[in-house]
Amino acid sequence: MQAPTNVIERATLWHGPRAFFRRLRTGDEVAHIITLIFAAVVVGITALLVYQLWIQSVLSRQKFGWAFFFTHVWDPLAGQFGALPFLYGTLVTAAIGLCLAVPLGLGTAIFLSEFSPPRVSDSLAFLVDLLAAVPSVIYGLLGIFIMVPWLRTTVEPALKSTLGFLPLFQGPTYGVGFLAAGLILAVMVVPFIVSVSREVLIAVPREQREAALALGATRWETIWKAVVPFAKSGIIGSVFLALARALGETMAVTMVIGNDPKVSASLFAPGYSIAAVIANEFTEATGNLYLSALIELGLVLFVLTFVLNGLARLLVLATTTRGAAHE
Amino acid sequence: MASLSPVRTVSTESNRNNVSVKSNPSVGTPQRFSLPPKSSVAADSGQRFKISALKVFYGPKEVLHGININISSNVVTAIIGPSGCGKSTLLRSLNRMTETVRRARMEGEVLLDGENIMNMDVVRLRRRVGMVFQRPNPFPKSIFDNVAYGLRINGHKGSLAAAVEHSLRRAALWDEVKDQLHKSAYALSGGQQQRLCIARALAVDPEVLLLDEPCSALDPVTTAKIEELLFQLKPSCTIVIVTHNMQQAARASDSTAFLLEGRLIEYQPTPKLFTTPSDPRTEAYITGRFG
Amino acid sequence: MSLRTYWRKFFNAFMFGLTALFAAATVSVLFVILGYLVYHGGQNINWNFFTKLPTPVGERGGGMANAVVGSAKLLLIALLLGVPIGVLTGVYLAEFGGKTTSFFIRYTTDLLNGVPSIVIGIFAYTIVVLPMRHFSTLAGGFALGVMMIPITVRSTEQFLKAVPNPLREGAMALGASKWKTTLTVVVPAAGSGIITGIMLALARVAGETAPLLFTAFSNRYWSAGWNEPIASLPVMIYTYAIGPYADWHEQAWSAGLVLLALVLMVNVGTRLVLARKVSVSR
Numbered sequence: 001m002q003a004p005t006n007v008i009e010r011a012t013l014w015h016g017p018r019a020f021f022r023r024l025r026t027g028d029e030v031a032h033i034i035t036l037i038f039a040a041v042v043v044g045i046t047a048l049l050v051y052q053l054w055i056q057s058v059l060s061r062q063k064f065g066w067a068f069f070f071t072h073v074w075d076p077l078a079g080q081f082g083a084l085p086f087l088y089g090t091l092v093t094a095a096i097g098l099c100l101a102v103p104l105g106l107g108t109a110i111f112l113s114e115f116s117p118p119r120v121s122d123s124l125a126f127l128v129d130l131l132a133a134v135p136s137v138i139y140g141l142l143g144i145f146i147m148v149p150w151l152r153t154t155v156e157p158a159l160k161s162t163l164g165f166l167p168l169f170q171g172p173t174y175g176v177g178f179l180a181a182g183l184i185l186a187v188m189v190v191p192f193i194v195s196v197s198r199e200v201l202i203a204v205p206r207e208q209r210e211a212a213l214a215l216g217a218t219r220w221e222t223i224w225k226a227v228v229p230f231a232k233s234g235i236i237g238s239v240f241l242a243l244a245r246a247l248g249e250t251m252a253v254t255m256v257i258g259n260d261p262k263v264s265a266s267l268f269a270p271g272y273s274i275a276a277v278i279a280n281e282f283t284e285a286t287g288n289l290y291l292s293a294l295i296e297l298g299l300v301l302f303v304l305t306f307v308l309n310g311l312a313r314l315l316v317l318a319t320t321t322r323g324a325a326h327e
Numbered sequence: 328m329a330s331l332s333p334v335r336t337v338s339t340e341s342n343r344n345n346v347s348v349k350s351n352p353s354v355g356t357p358q359r360f361s362l363p364p365k366s367s368v369a370a371d372s373g374q375r376f377k378i379s380a381l382k383v384f385y386g387p388k389e390v391l392h393g394i395n396i397n398i399s400s401n402v403v404t405a406i407i408g409p410s411g412c413g414k415s416t417l418l419r420s421l422n423r424m425t426e427t428v429r430r431a432r433m434e435g436e437v438l439l440d441g442e443n444i445m446n447m448d449v450v451r452l453r454r455r456v457g458m459v460f461q462r463p464n465p466f467p468k469s470i471f472d473n474v475a476y477g478l479r480i481n482g483h484k485g486s487l488a489a490a491v492e493h494s495l496r497r498a499a500l501w502d503e504v505k506d507q508l509h510k511s512a513y514a515l516s517g518g519q520q521q522r523l524c525i526a527r528a529l530a531v532d533p534e535v536l537l538l539d540e541p542c543s544a545l546d547p548v549t550t551a552k553i554e555e556l557l558f559q560l561k562p563s564c565t566i567v568i569v570t571h572n573m574q575q576a577a578r579a580s581d582s583t584a585f586l587l588e589g590r591l592i593e594y595q596p597t598p599k600l601f602t603t604p605s606d607p608r609t610e611a612y613i614t615g616r617f618g
Numbered sequence: 619m620s621l622r623t624y625w626r627k628f629f630n631a632f633m634f635g636l637t638a639l640f641a642a643a644t645v646s647v648l649f650v651i652l653g654y655l656v657y658h659g660g661q662n663i664n665w666n667f668f669t670k671l672p673t674p675v676g677e678r679g680g681g682m683a684n685a686v687v688g689s690a691k692l693l694l695i696a697l698l699l700g701v702p703i704g705v706l707t708g709v710y711l712a713e714f715g716g717k718t719t720s721f722f723i724r725y726t727t728d729l730l731n732g733v734p735s736i737v738i739g740i741f742a743y744t745i746v747v748l749p750m751r752h753f754s755t756l757a758g759g760f761a762l763g764v765m766m767i768p769i770t771v772r773s774t775e776q777f778l779k780a781v782p783n784p785l786r787e788g789a790m791a792l793g794a795s796k797w798k799t800t801l802t803v804v805v806p807a808a809g810s811g812i813i814t815g816i817m818l819a820l821a822r823v824a825g826e827t828a829p830l831l832f833t834a835f836s837n838r839y840w841s842a843g844w845n846e847p848i849a850s851l852p853v854m855i856y857t858y859a860i861g862p863y864a865d866w867h868e869q870a871w872s873a874g875l876v877l878l879a880l881v882l883m884v885n886v887g888t889r890l891v892l893a894r895k896v897s898v899s900r
Contacts, residue, residue: 031714035709056740108641111634135852137855279736313728457791524788
């Protein structure tokens with residue numbers, strides 16, 4: 001007979017080294033350890049990735065320091081590597097992409113969550129999800145053969161003749177260039193904005209809508225003045241997510257951006273992006289410094305997307321865990 | 328069809344336990360099964376469970392405050408009480424299912440045939456003490472595989488098919504499913520699924536069967552079948568049943584324990600508890616003044 | 619009604635129309651893509667495409683047999699790397715993990731998920747190509763496998779958590795230990811969901827080009843074993859599309875059609891399977 005006070009916790013009811021082996025025999029500890037090891041492998045791989053990016057870019061980091069980001073010369077033969085053209089290209093194309101994708105995506109999301117009947121909304125949302133699954137290289141294929149000629153023959157000349165007084169729309173119209181890359185990015189990130197925004201909009205409690213409608217607001221006024229502001233942080237989160245995707249997009253961009261490491265004011269001019277230059281020049285990089293510079297660009301891209309993704313997730317979390325209490 | 332005798336309603340005077348619940352419009356008339364009268368309640372063929380000073384904590388909250396109770400062998404013991412009184416917790420502590428809750432803690436002593444269950448191998452304990460839950464929870468496998476599950480994981484020697492048939496017969500389900508053993512368990516009705524869960528629990532031949540409100544999701548006809556089942560299992564199995572249905576306790580059990588707010592208020596042979604309860608709170612509960 | 623009210627009602631209708639237009643435009647992109655691919659690529663899909671090797675430039679009649687097989691080999695390695703790690707980590711998160719450890723692992727998985735595919739390619743290059751001193755199928759498969767891991771972890775965890783708790787309790791009450799319960803009841807119950815998660819991950823990495831550019835590289839011939847550079851559908855599409863020959867362009871269209879058809883079939887198929895599963899189960 002035992003003393004009457006036995007205390008046990010959870011499924012692990014014994015303590016001490018002898019007990020460890022007893023637990024081991026039941027197999028639960030073993031399973032716990034094995035799955036934990038595999039989970040640790042994931043962490044290990046990620047850590048190794050960051051480590052490699054850091055270590056392999058050391059040559060370039062030490063040689064150029066912070067000036068790397070402000071030098072616009074990219075001359076492999078002379079051993080001069082500056083990241084400015086690629087940063088510029090990445091940011092400009094992403095900006096164009098977002099300027100077009102956010103209204104389009106938000107509008108679509110609003111239609112799907114507020115205006116359309118549920119079944120239509122679900123089927124269309126499914127089709128938009130399929131769009132998100134289309135590989136980048138296929139977008140690039142259509143970009144090269146369909147979009148670029150269209151830009152070159154129709155759109156860019158039209159823009160030039162109407163808005164040509166702006167430096168944005170001057171210069172020869174090749175078709176390839178910042179505008180083309182920005183357009184294709186817009187098409188590629190719209191599905192992400194739509195699917196996340198639609199979810200956060202649907203999650204807005206119906207009391208918000210009902211309060212506005214009861215005050216005599218039209219459907220649109222309800223949406224724009226009550227629902228969308230409530231879901232604001234989630235929508236902004238979706239934009240950050242889209243931005244992170246746009247920054248990392250490689251294939252479609254490199255197929256239509258023109259691959260010219262120059263900073264230009266005109267949207268018609270060919271340019272370059274971080275991901276595109278890595279894709280094009282990695283296999284031809286002669287010399288450790290060249291490779292190191294490219295890997296440093298990869299590190300920059302990693303940090304940018306890491307920060308953006310982190311912010312995005314926080315914002316989306318903030319909206320979906322928000323209760324009825326608002327502001 | 329099921330191999331049970333048909334249920335007959337009889338007058339209030341004669342019923343199995345000779346219990347007439349104190350007259351109150353909400354309580355109603357218990358039913359009787361046409362079976363030979365059972366032996367006296369105080370069948371002291373032994374104390375299956377001896378529980379002393381049992382306390383259960385969920386995190387910081389004390390849910391059971393020092394329960395002392397002895398459960399007799401080969402009888403049906405019912406645990407009744409209002410919602411939240413701790414009856415399910417008491418039941419689940421008997422096979423240490425409280426451990427599946429992350430921050431649960433047990434104190435005190437629970438002896439199964441003299442052996443402290445805390446020191447027992449939990450797998451062995453749960454073979455000896457089986458459990459049936461409130462909602463039927465068959466696995467997404469075939470009927471055969473459901474019943475055979477316990478046998479397989481505990482390393483059954485001998486014919487699985489024979490053991491499965493035996494269990495299904497004990498659960499009064501064999502005739503209904505013998506031609507569709509390989510169909511999914513989800514194809515059965517709710518009552519059949521619950522009897523399947525009973526068969527699954529019986530397959531490993533437990534000495535004790537714990538049932539946590541097993542009929543709360545079922546219709547009266549199925550409920551009657553299951554109560555009949557428990558009566559037939561009694562000689563070979565100690566049964567502890569939690570129920571919020573007092574008539575069920577009155578009809579189907581030999582002893583009844585009344586719990587209130589984590590404390591054992593009264594524990595008597597069923598006829599006595601329902602006719603002349605000692606504690607005023609028990610009387611208040613069974614006459615429907617609260618709960 | 620006042621003028622203001624008229625305007626408000628008009629604007630409401632206008633915005634309804636505008637958002638509907640946006641939605642139609644977004645969805646129509648999918649059909650535009652499919653349309654062009656079928657139009658330009660459909661004519662060249664024939665037996666040659668799947669059985670012949672690329673011919674020297676200028677000669678017609680070549681195919682992409684090596685790229686099709688190459689993609690399959692790469693996906694096989696990706697599977698072998700991504701599935702065990704992904705599924706077991708998912709099991710850990712859903713069944714065994716403590717609060718802080720799980721949070722940390724989930725966070726890391728999300729981090730890995732957000733890494734651009736070209737950066738994963740750099741990683742695979744430094745880990746596999748540099749030590750081996752040459753491009754290989756292994757390197758490409760490694761890159762794709764790393765990409766598969768976070769997707770598989772997420773979907774496995776999601777489907778395991780969706781298995782109702784009463785099933786676990788039923789098994790434990792019969793004397794099954796936690797790992798036995800997980801192995802014999804929980805994982806089979808979540809089985810079809812986990813498999814669809816894996817298929818979706820495969821479809822996603824099958825279309826990736828960037829991580830292969832300097833790991834698996836490319837190959838105009840058959841690639842023997844696992845140590846040689848290997849052709850793959852996405853890389854071939856890219857190479858042919860930016861090349862100067864019309865013949866190459868046609869083949870790029872056809873390959874694009876094949877790739878997209880496969881990806882879409884997996885996505886639509888898994889969606890149907892999941893929908894049916896939800897309506898059949900209790």
